[in-house]
Amino acid sequence: QVQLVESGGGLVQAGGSLRLSCAASGRTFRSYGMGWFRQAPGKEREFVAAISWSGGSTYYADSVKGRITISRDNAKNTVYLQMNSLKPEDTAVYYCAAKYSSRLVITLREYDYWGQGTQVTVSS
Helix, strand or coil: CEEEEEECCEEEECCCCEEEEEEEEECCHHHCEEEEEEECCCCCCEEEEEECCCCCCEEECCCCCCCEEEEEEHHHCEEEEEECCCCHHHCEEEEEEEECCCCCCCCHHHCCEECCCEEEEEEC
16 A cells, blocks of 8 residues: 655764655555654654644654654655754664554554664764
C-alpha cells in the first residue's frame, strides 16, 4: 500500500541539529497522516511527533516540544523532522509511520505502515 524510507540520521554533538526525511511511495501521500517515533535499546518505541494529511495540524511529545518540528511536502511525498538542540537522551532509532486517516494519530498501534528506521546518536 505504501513504502516508507527514512534518511538523515547520524552522529551529532549535544546541542547540534539534524533533519530527518521520510520518503513515501504507493498510495496517495496526501491521504495519510504521518508520525515519527523513536526507540532506544532496551526501551519501548515512543511517540515523537505527528502531522495531519493536510499539514495543518501537528502534535509533539512533551519531551521534544520547542526543539523538534515536523513538516511535510506533499508535492515531494516527503515528511521531515527537524531536530535542534539535541540531547544525549534523544539517541535512538527514529521511525517514520503512516496512517490512512485525516486525523492526527499519536498511538503507535494505530499506524498502518512503518519505515526501517534511521539511527540518531547524540554524544555528550
